[in-house]
Amino acid sequence: MPLIKDGHFVADDWSRPVEGEPAVAGAKLILAFARLEAEASDLIEAGHAVGVEITNDTDPAALEPWFDRLALIVVPFPRAADGRGFSIATRLRRLGYRGELRASGHLIADQYTLARSCGFDTVEISDAQAARQPEPHWLEAEHAMSLAYQRGYGPLRNILGARWAAQ
Amino acid sequence: MYRYDEFDTQFVRERVSQFRGQVERRLTGALNEDEFRPLRLMNGLYLQLHAYMLRVAIPYGTLSAHQMRQLGAIADKYDRGYGHFTTRQNIQFNWPKLKDVPDILDDLADVEMHAIQTSGNCIRNVTADPYAGVAADEIADPRPTGELLRQWSSNHPEFSFLPRKFKIALTGARADRAVIKFHDIGLRLVEGEGGQLGYEVWAGGGLGRTPMIGIKVRDFVPTADLLRYVEAIMRVYNAEGRRDNKYKARIKILIHEKGGEDFRAEVEQEFARIAHDPAAPVEKELARIQAFFAPPAYEALPAESEALAKAKLANPNFARWVRVNTRAHKAPGYTIAVISLKPKGGVPGDATGDEMRVMADAADAYSMSELRVSAEQNIVLPNVKASDLFALWQMLDRAGLASSNAELISDVVSCPGMDYCALATARSIPIAQEITERFAEPVLQEQIGPIRIKISGCINACGHHHVGDIGILGLEKTGAEAYQITLGGDPTESAAIGERSGPGFPAEGVVDAIERLIHFYLGRREDGETFKQTYHRLGHSVMKDALYASH
Ligand code: SF4
Numbered sequence: 001m002p003l004i005k006d007g008h009f010v011a012d013d014w015s016r017p018v019e020g021e022p023a024v025a026g027a028k029l030i031l032a033f034a035r036l037e038a039e040a041s042d043l044i045e046a047g048h049a050v051g052v053e054i055t056n057d058t059d060p061a062a063l064e065p066w067f068d069r070l071a072l073i074v075v076p077f078p079r080a081a082d083g084r085g086f087s088i089a090t091r092l093r094r095l096g097y098r099g100e101l102r103a104s105g106h107l108i109a110d111q112y113t114l115a116r117s118c119g120f121d122t123v124e125i126s127d128a129q130a131a132r133q134p135e136p137h138w139l140e141a142e143h144a145m146s147l148a149y150q151r152g153y154g155p156l157r158n159i160l161g162a163r164w165a166a167q
Numbered sequence: 168m169y170r171y172d173e174f175d176t177q178f179v180r181e182r183v184s185q186f187r188g189q190v191e192r193r194l195t196g197a198l199n200e201d202e203f204r205p206l207r208l209m210n211g212l213y214l215q216l217h218a219y220m221l222r223v224a225i226p227y228g229t230l231s232a233h234q235m236r237q238l239g240a241i242a243d244k245y246d247r248g249y250g251h252f253t254t255r256q257n258i259q260f261n262w263p264k265l266k267d268v269p270d271i272l273d274d275l276a277d278v279e280m281h282a283i284q285t286s287g288n289c290i291r292n293v294t295a296d297p298y299a300g301v302a303a304d305e306i307a308d309p310r311p312t313g314e315l316l317r318q319w320s321s322n323h324p325e326f327s328f329l330p331r332k333f334k335i336a337l338t339g340a341r342a343d344r345a346v347i348k349f350h351d352i353g354l355r356l357v358e359g360e361g362g363q364l365g366y367e368v369w370a371g372g373g374l375g376r377t378p379m380i381g382i383k384v385r386d387f388v389p390t391a392d393l394l395r396y397v398e399a400i401m402r403v404y405n406a407e408g409r410r411d412n413k414y415k416a417r418i419k420i421l422i423h424e425k426g427g428e429d430f431r432a433e434v435e436q437e438f439a440r441i442a443h444d445p446a447a448p449v450e451k452e453l454a455r456i457q458a459f460f461a462p463p464a465y466e467a468l469p470a471e472s473e474a475l476a477k478a479k480l481a482n483p484n485f486a487r488w489v490r491v492n493t494r495a496h497k498a499p500g501y502t503i504a505v506i507s508l509k510p511k512g513g514v515p516g517d518a519t520g521d522e523m524r525v526m527a528d529a530a531d532a533y534s535m536s537e538l539r540v541s542a543e544q545n546i547v548l549p550n551v552k553a554s555d556l557f558a559l560w561q562m563l564d565r566a567g568l569a570s571s572n573a574e575l576i577s578d579v580v581s582c583p584g585m586d587y588c589a590l591a592t593a594r595s596i597p598i599a600q601e602i603t604e605r606f607a608e609p610v611l612q613e614q615i616g617p618i619r620i621k622i623s624g625c626i627n628a629c630g631h632h633h634v635g636d637i638g639i640l641g642l643e644k645t646g647a648e649a650y651q652i653t654l655g656g657d658p659t660e661s662a663a664i665g666e667r668s669g670p671g672f673p674a675e676g677v678v679d680a681i682e683r684l685i686h687f688y689l690g691r692r693e694d695g696e697t698f699k700q701t702y703h704r705l706g707h708s709v710m711k712d713a714l715y716a717s718h
Contacts, residue, residue, distance in 0.1 A: 083328025087405040117324035144185040147178050149318040159174045
């Protein structure tokens with residue numbers, strides 16, 4: 001599945017291991033949240049970078065004890081219209097998660113800036129969607145809006161800050 | 168009035184060109200209809216029965232004469248010469264072409280207006296008391312908070328893809344003219360200890376197919392904490408609101424299923440987690456906005472105008488208009504004047520381009536260039552000198568805009584219904600027209616007194632029928648239109664949901680039934696009673712029987 005970072009399509013070096021199969025040495029592994037407790041510690045010990053894929057009814061606070069050990073959290077977007085992931089990302093960032101945050105599923109280029117503002121670093125979409133919405137659309141979407149009113153979200157220029165600086 | 172600074176302007180212009188790009192990508196197929204729909208809705212563009220409909224925001228119902236004139240120009244240039252003012256203080260254009268929409272949005276941006284978030288599952292245009300800032304019963308003007316909320320909710324990164332639409336209403340007055348108990352969030356300005364201003368917060372009200380009165384979430388949130396508090400409510404809703412069934416996706420259902428106590432506790436917990444932003448005190452931004460809403464320099468005028476008294480004596484029609492269509496203003500010698508958009512036989516809320524220009528001219532000449540839109544689909548001139556009322560009335564009368572029926576029986580609220588709306592199950596406009604014709608007689612109207620008739624063309628209740636003294640809901644029964652009547656609804660601080668009366672009426676019979684009820688009320692009312700008071704004294708079952716008296 002194509003991965004978008006900083007507006008560009010990039011290679012994805014993470015994989016989702018099939019349960020019960022041994023992991024390739026050094027692979028970066030995304031586990032389902034339910035497998036985290038049982039498998040993560042051993043994998044990290046064995047030198048793997050470990051990420052987790054949650055469902056969008058997972059309480060972000062449940063991940064807090066894992067923040068130091070997780071290199072990636074994947075938040076699903078079942079449909080572009082389902083915006084729960086935006087609140088999950090905001091909560092994870094405010095709880096102090098600093099690793100990579102990925103939106104995965106159906107997110108369109110026009111939502112890219114919103115996703116980044118809520119703290120997502122990368123977006124993973126389907127091949128079919130990538131064919132309709134190729135790289136230039138994502139690059140362009142990144143520059144469609146340059147200002148935002150809300151504070152506490154990145155990366156757009158904040159209007160209140162700009163306003164006060166101008167005074 | 169609030170004026171955009173360079174940043175507001177840039178923001179709106181960027182949104183317009185972003186939408187231009189989205190329209191182009193829809194036309195090339197890069198965006199499929201499912202993906203495009205939320206984007207066009209967030210820019211106010213609906214697909215109706217016959218055409219696209221563009222809904223333009225009039226934030227907290229306030230607009231300038233200059234803006235009203237531009238709306239008139241848009242009606243003439245891109246539409247069929249008219250627009251429709253809605254119960255949510257917006258204006259809808261019914262016949263724009265998709266390719267023209269980005270140009271219309273540019274024309275709106277020229278006068279500091281937009282169509283952002285007038286539709287879609289996002290935080291909608293914030294509405295307010297149409298008499299905000301001038302009402303005699305007001306504690307403080309809620310519009311600075313309205314503007315703060317407008318900015319904060321615009322293109323919100325976290326809350327633009329909610330389970331369902333989200334409506335916020337505000338009032339700063341004792342009487343509730345903003346229907347706050349029937350909004351997703353309703354805010355009422357109150358004075359706290361030591362005179363500190365803040366808001367009483369209500370949530371979970373709504374009409375639609377499951378009408379509910381909101382619950383009070385908090386007695387008092389200081390103004391400076393309000394955005395954080397609203398953010399907490401939004402976050403709980405966005406995370407937990409239902410997405411499996413669009414009819415159960417509003418916050419009212421979440422609160423209902425969770426229970427008020429649990430909901431409150433969760434909001435409080437989230438609120439406690441959201442840190443104050445010491446680098447960006449809300450007070451500072453609020454103070455900047457407040458300066459735009461500073462009261463104008465009112466002249467020191469006597470409370471009673473002699474010129475007005477004389478004109479009233481000389482002209483009974485004018486006297487009636489003053490009695491019926493003006494409201495108490497906080498400054499002596501000034502008054503609030505309602506321009507009714509409910510002429511006999513007219514379409515409630517419709518105004519032509521010419522009428523919009525007359526209203527703009529009237530505002531320039533007599534109301535410090537300001538106008539308001541009310542939830543009753545009328546236009547309000549907020550700052551009229553009592554001594555100017557006669558000249559104003561003459562001007563309106565020449566244009567056919569001087570109907571003396573504000574809050575009387577022919578001041579009917581109606582959704583567009585089957586004539587425009589793709590979801591409708593019945594027509595609503597013809598019923599409204601018939602009511603304005605049947606009860607046109609001005610003496611009779613005054614005799615009947617204040618009464619709200621509200622009509623919806625389907626259970627989505629855009630015509631607010633649940634909160635009418637008499638509510639009319641148009642349904643389809645075995646191929647024919649059937650109109651179900653509810654009684655006893657109330658949109659104000661004494662909020663109530665109307666009770667169903669019994670079997671529906673055919674289109675030809677519904678106005679007869681209402682007439683029977685009105686005659687019954689006139690016969691049974693005690694001295695000085697309003698319809699509502701008689702209804703409560705006699706009770707629902709007595710009143711409802713009057714509807715069916717001849718059956
Ligand atoms: S109440 Fe129904 S018919 Fe009327 S505007 Fe709303 S959806 Fe359309």
